[in-house]
Amino acid sequence: MTGEPESRTVLDDGQKRHRELIQTVAARMGNNSFLIKGWALTLMGALLAFAAGNESRTVAAAGFVPIVAFCCSTDISCTRSGCSGGSTTRCGGRATA
Template sequence: MEEKMKHLEMIQGVINRMASNSFMLKGWAVTLVAGIFALVGNDNENIYNIIAYIPIIVFWGLDSFYLLQERLYRGLYEKVRLLDNSDIDFSMKATEAEFGSEVNNLFSCIISETELYFYFPLAIFCTIIIIFS
């Protein structure tokens, strides 16, 4: 039982890091978008307005990747949880081929509620600021 608990703790540590990375990326996305608008100021050139969307797109993709990794490791956690103690091999391999499903793919993570409800309103907010500036 000790081996199973150690393996589950290792997997849980990875899941926690993925969730922490996702939280930090959301903070960085807001900070960079606000910083871009602060630096641009009242300059109404379209190129500066388009630059504000770049962090949103990049961080949305990266955040979705971390969400996918977190979901894959949750699948590994479930697999290890159900294993017998004698079958524990301390493998940390969580691939999309083994744990992928309809919800465990990148596109599903991109349109997940946690991603869509954060990054889409941020993009709408940028659009509103661009229109009114």
């Protein structure tokens, strides 16, 4: 430390509101991603249980479709938006560094 005061950027009211808006959107997207993952997992479990009771391999294979589809769509959207960059961001519910 050199004893010099740190320069801090002062945000005006419009910038503060814009920052809050972005934080709200990011929180909502994270919540929606969490809910979709939960429903996909529930659907997969139900289809696998049904397949086990009926001994149906096609229904068992269909049980994996929601999880695979969601994971692939999340990875594709992360790749397109550049989440794999060097900064720490949240993408599809996963922290990337």
